[in-house]
Amino acid sequence: MNIVVDTNILFSALYDPSSDAGKLILFALERRVDLFAPESVKLELEHGLRKKLAYAEAEVRETIAALPVKWVESGAYAGAMDIAKGQLTHEADVPVLACALALGHEIVSGDKHLLSIKPKIARVWRLGQLIKEIQR
Amino acid sequence: MTTVAISPELAKELKLLKMEEGLASIDEVIEKMLIEYKKRRFLEASEKFRERMKEKGLKLEDLTK
Numbered sequence: 091m092n093i094v095v096d097t098n099i100l101f102s103a104l105y106d107p108s109s110d111a112g113k114l115i116l117f118a119l120e121r122r123v124d125l126f127a128p129e130s131v132k133l134e135l136e137h138g139l140r141k142k143l144a145y146a147e148a149e150v151r152e153t154i155a156a157l158p159v160k161w162v163e164s165g166a167y168a169g170a171m172d173i174a175k176g177q178l179t180h181e182a183d184v185p186v187l188a189c190a191l192a193l194g195h196e197i198v199s200g201d202k203h204l205l206s207i208k209p210k211i212a213r214v215w216r217l218g219q220l221i222k223e224i225q226r
Numbered sequence: 227m228t229t230v231a232i233s234p235e236l237a238k239e240l241k242l243l244k245m246e247e248g249l250a251s252i253d254e255v256i257e258k259m260l261i262e263y264k265k266r267r268f269l270e271a272s273e274k275f276r277e278r279m280k281e282k283g284l285k286l287e288d289l290t291k
Contacts, residue, residue, distance in 0.1 A: 101289050104275040107268070119264045138289040143278040156271035158264065182290075 091224065092124045092195040096186045097134045099198060099217065100127070100157060110217045114198065117224050118158040125159045126195060128185035132161050167192035177211055178203055187212060227253075 095114070102111035118125045132154065139145040139153055167188040174188035180203040187207065190197045196213040197204060198220045207214050215223070232240075244255045279285075 097290055098286075101286055104272050105279065105286055106276075107272045112272070115268060116265060119261055119268065121261075134290065139275075142284060142289055143275070143282055145278070149274070152267075153271045153275065156264075156268045158268075 091122075092126060092193065093215070093220070094126045094128075094186055094190040094193070094195050094197045095131070095159065096127070096183065096197075096199045096201060096204065097131045097138075098200060100131070100135060100159070101138065102200075103157075104153070110221045113221055114217065114224075115158060117221075123224055126162055126189065126193060127159050128162050128167060128189040129164055130182075130185040132159075134182070162189050162193065173211075177207055 099111045099114065102109055103115040106112055107116070114123065114125070117123045135154065135157075136150050139150045140147075145153065164185070167185065170188040170191040171184060173191060174184045178184050178187060180201075183199075183201060183203050186197060186199070186204060189195075190212050196215060197207075198215040198217055199205060200217055204214050205216065240252050240255050243249075244252055247255065247258070249255050249258070
């Protein structure tokens, strides 16, 4: 199962590994699910760690490396950005949807903007729902 | 499949672990070890993250503002 994740899922997983977001990361480490994210998510994570939590560069690198996520370069989803922009008003979510559309993957998010996307455009899982599906 | 050179002592330990864990191959032993290593690395990153959040008095939502 290939799933695109957003920044909130990754920060939530780091904050509480016993949460559903943390479980998703542990499932990915066990190769029960493959996680993907656009490079904008990586940049947002790096920014949060560096600027808000005063992480040193090495700490940022170590934290990013500890996340079992395949980072997708912007060129790989650039062609889907216009379609994604047409579906979302919240700009930060656009690369997440574009990445999912370009790769043909599903999304997991707790974000109301992403969750409002019509199923015919992309399937967006709620975290709890996805965890149950993986555990089945 | 490929070949890696390891010391005889390490090869002995891997074979013993394979037997003790009832695993089918050394490949499987190493794969399980890698998963456990990566889990530990994630949990360590998580611990540091929580500590730093506490130090800075931040909530999760503050990080993506």
